[in-house]
Amino acid sequence: MGRNLTGTEAFLRSVHPYDALAAEEFSGIYRAFLPLDVAAGEAIYGLGDELPGLFLIVTGEIEVTDANGVQVSALGPRNSFGERGLLREGRAVTAARALSDAQLLVLPKDTFHTLVRNNRAFARYFDRARPSRSGTRDLAEMRLRDLMAPNPLSCSADTSVQRAAQAMREAHVSSIAVTEGRRLQGILTVRDLASRIVAQGLPSETPVADVMTRNPVSLSPEDLGSDVLQLMLERRIGHVPVTEGGDLRGIITQTDLTRHQAISSAVVISDIAQASSVEALVPFTKLIPQVLAQLVAAGKPHDVITRLITDIGDAVTRRLLKLGEDALGAPPVSYLWLACGSQGRREQTGVSDQDNCLILSDDVAEVDMAYFHALAKFVSDGLDACGYFYCPGDMMATNPRWCQPVRVWRRYFEGWIATPDSEAQMLASVMFDLRPIAGDTALFDGLQDDTLAKASRNSIFVSHMVANSLGHQPPLSLLRGFATIRSGEHKNTIDLKHNGVVPVVDLGRLYALQGRLTHANTRARLLEAKAKGVISATGAKDLIDAYDLIATTRLEHQAHQIKHGDAPDNYMAPSSLSDFERGHLRDAFVVVRTMQSAIGHGKGALG
The missing domain is CATH 3.10.580.10 (CBS-domain)
Known part of the structure; x- marks a missing residue:
C-alpha cells in the first residue's frame, strides 16, 4: 500500500477515536501513520516482540492469539490491535498474523504514547482501567x-x-x-x-x-x-x-429528593432489625432495587454496591433466624447458618435467589433434627417471601442433605475431593464460597482450613476444577462482535451473569484454591492472589480491570431497568451500548478468555 495521505485522512475520519480529535491534532496524526502490507499467513508480530506502534486494519482480516496459540480475536477493517502491549512495556502480550492479504496502518509508538498522555478521550478509549467515575457523589x-x-x-x-x-x-x-x-x-x-x-x-x-x-x-x-x-x-x-x-x-x-437522601442500605438494615414478623420485613426488602439504582447513580464501585446489597440479605437472614428461634424455642445444640453462591461471596445484585446451608454441632441427636428442619423451613420461606426466591437446584438448608453435623460436612468435602466427578465439582464450586451468617462460627473454622489444604494438594481434583471452570465462556464471536443468544425470550442479548461475571468468579475460585486463600469475594480473591504470587501482577491488573468493567456494566443495566419500572435481569442487548462501550466490553471479555486459556493450558495466570 503506497503512502496516500488523502486516502489515509478520509479513512481515519471514519474510525473512532480519530474522528473525535480536534482538527489540528488530527492533521498531525494522520500524517504520522505508516502503511504496511501483509500477505495471508504472514506473522505481524509474535509474543514478546517489541511493538513498532498501534496497528489499524484498513482491509483484510487479522487473527490475534494468546500465549497458548488460542485465538482470542479475528479482526477486520477499522479494528485496532497491539494497544495492550504498548500500554505495558511496549512488548506484545499476544501474537498476530494475517488470515488474508491485508492493508494496515501503523501509528508509531512515540506518537501513540504522546496521544495517550495529552488526550484524555484517546487514552480512555485504549485503556480498560477501572472507571474513574467510581467516586462518591452526593x-x-x-x-x-x-x-x-x-x-x-x-x-x-x-x-x-x-x-x-x-x-x-x-x-x-x-x-x-x-x-x-x-x-x-x-x-x-x-x-x-x-x-x-x-x-x-x-x-x-x-x-x-x-x-x-x-x-x-x-x-x-x-x-x-x-x-x-x-x-x-x-x-x-x-x-x-x-x-x-x-x-x-x-x-x-421534594418526596423524590427526600427519599433519595433517606433510603440507604444502613437505614433499611436498621428497619429490618426491628421487624416483628415476616410480613413486616417484606416492605423493606422491596426497597432493594431502589437502593441499588441509587448506589449506581451515585457512582459507587460495583464491589461496594454488591457488598451493601448483600448486607441487607444478611440482615434479613439474621432477623428471620431470631424470629424462628422466638417461635420454636432455643436450639437444642449450637448451629451455624451459612450462605453460599452470590450471597456467600457478597456479590448480590437486584436479582438473587437463596443458597444456604446449616452446620450443626456433632452433639446433635436424631430427635433434635426436627427442630432444625423447622427452623430451616421458617427462614427459607421467609426469604422467599422477601424476594430471595427458592434455589432451583435445592441448595438450601431445607434440603436434609445440607442440614448436617460437622462430621458429615467434613465427609462431604473429603468425598468430593477424593472422587471429583461432575456432581462433586458442582457442589465443591458452590461450597467453596461458603460464608457464616449467624451462629457458632467455630463450627466452620477448622473445616474450611482443612478442606482448602486437602483440595489444593490433590492435583486430580484441581484439574477437574479447572475443567469445570471453563464451562462458562465469555460471549465472543469469531469476528469482532458478541455471541448473542439466538432464540427465545432473550434473543439478541448477552447474559452478563453466566457469560460475564461467572467466568471471572470461577477463575477467582481457582486462584483461591491454588493459594489456599480464605476470601470468598471474587475481587478480594484476585487481589490476594496477586499479593501471594498466585497470579502475576500484569495478569491480575488486566483481569481485575476486565472484571470491574463487566460487573459495572451489569449493575448499570439493572439500574436502567429499575429506573424504567422493569424487573432487573442479566440480559443486555449489545445494541444498547455505544460503539465505545461495546469495544471496551469486548476487550474485557477477551482478557477473561485469555486468562481462561492460560489456566486451561496449565500455566495458571503467570504468563
Whole structure:
C-alpha cells in the first residue's frame, strides 16, 4: 500500500477515536501513520516482540492469539490491535498474523504514547482501567436523569379535573403533567386541586387547562441536583418537570429528593432489625432495587454496591433466624447458618435467589433434627417471601442433605475431593464460597482450613476444577462482535451473569484454591492472589480491570431497568451500548478468555 495521505485522512475520519480529535491534532496524526502490507499467513508480530506502534486494519482480516496459540480475536477493517502491549512495556502480550492479504496502518509508538498522555478521550478509549467515575457523589452533584421519575403521569388539557384527580390517586402521585403529544403544556398538583378547585367551588367537570400552571419552569436531564434544590427553594415549589427540547422526560418532587437522601442500605438494615414478623420485613426488602439504582447513580464501585446489597440479605437472614428461634424455642445444640453462591461471596445484585446451608454441632441427636428442619423451613420461606426466591437446584438448608453435623460436612468435602466427578465439582464450586451468617462460627473454622489444604494438594481434583471452570465462556464471536443468544425470550442479548461475571468468579475460585486463600469475594480473591504470587501482577491488573468493567456494566443495566419500572435481569442487548462501550466490553471479555486459556493450558495466570 503506497503512502496516500488523502486516502489515509478520509479513512481515519471514519474510525473512532480519530474522528473525535480536534482538527489540528488530527492533521498531525494522520500524517504520522505508516502503511504496511501483509500477505495471508504472514506473522505481524509474535509474543514478546517489541511493538513498532498501534496497528489499524484498513482491509483484510487479522487473527490475534494468546500465549497458548488460542485465538482470542479475528479482526477486520477499522479494528485496532497491539494497544495492550504498548500500554505495558511496549512488548506484545499476544501474537498476530494475517488470515488474508491485508492493508494496515501503523501509528508509531512515540506518537501513540504522546496521544495517550495529552488526550484524555484517546487514552480512555485504549485503556480498560477501572472507571474513574467510581467516586462518591452526593445528591447535589448528581444528574437529574439519575434522580427523576421517568414516564410521569400525564393527561391532555381537555381532561376534567375529576378524572385527573382520580388518575393521581390511582397512581399514588401528587401531580400530573399536561401534555400535547410529548410537549409539556402545564402541570397540576394536589395543592392546585385544593386551592384552585375545592376552595373556589369549581365544578368537577372543569378542564385541567383552566386551572393548571401553564408553561411551568423545567430543567433538563443533564442539570444537577443542586439546580433542582435551588429552584424548589427559590420558587417554593415541590414539583419540577424535566424536559428535553420541550418534550417531557420526567419529573422530580421534594418526596423524590427526600427519599433519595433517606433510603440507604444502613437505614433499611436498621428497619429490618426491628421487624416483628415476616410480613413486616417484606416492605423493606422491596426497597432493594431502589437502593441499588441509587448506589449506581451515585457512582459507587460495583464491589461496594454488591457488598451493601448483600448486607441487607444478611440482615434479613439474621432477623428471620431470631424470629424462628422466638417461635420454636432455643436450639437444642449450637448451629451455624451459612450462605453460599452470590450471597456467600457478597456479590448480590437486584436479582438473587437463596443458597444456604446449616452446620450443626456433632452433639446433635436424631430427635433434635426436627427442630432444625423447622427452623430451616421458617427462614427459607421467609426469604422467599422477601424476594430471595427458592434455589432451583435445592441448595438450601431445607434440603436434609445440607442440614448436617460437622462430621458429615467434613465427609462431604473429603468425598468430593477424593472422587471429583461432575456432581462433586458442582457442589465443591458452590461450597467453596461458603460464608457464616449467624451462629457458632467455630463450627466452620477448622473445616474450611482443612478442606482448602486437602483440595489444593490433590492435583486430580484441581484439574477437574479447572475443567469445570471453563464451562462458562465469555460471549465472543469469531469476528469482532458478541455471541448473542439466538432464540427465545432473550434473543439478541448477552447474559452478563453466566457469560460475564461467572467466568471471572470461577477463575477467582481457582486462584483461591491454588493459594489456599480464605476470601470468598471474587475481587478480594484476585487481589490476594496477586499479593501471594498466585497470579502475576500484569495478569491480575488486566483481569481485575476486565472484571470491574463487566460487573459495572451489569449493575448499570439493572439500574436502567429499575429506573424504567422493569424487573432487573442479566440480559443486555449489545445494541444498547455505544460503539465505545461495546469495544471496551469486548476487550474485557477477551482478557477473561485469555486468562481462561492460560489456566486451561496449565500455566495458571503467570504468563
